[in-house]
Amino acid sequence: MANIKSAIKNIKKSEKRHLQNQIRKSQFRTAVKKVLLLAQKGEDVSQSLSEAFSKIDKAAKVGAIHKKQAARRKSRLVKKVRSFQAQVQTAQK
Structure with missing residues (x-):
């Protein structure tokens, strides 16, 4: 355990930030799970997809994740959604 006041304060700040980052993540x-679930069912995902993008961007904005990680996650999410939508369309034919 830290003995110096500033070190104690830094530990407290770090714990608070960690909790906030965990919440955002x-x-x-x-x-993201909600979007993927809707996509698998073949339902409209536009509203939930924009909500997921917003949450990912907010996490990147506050530093919970890196901005490039956010971009990568959004890209992969759209790719999966399109894949699920294509599967649903072929199954309906």
């Missing part, structure tokens, strides 16, 4: 992971 959890929120966008949940939003």
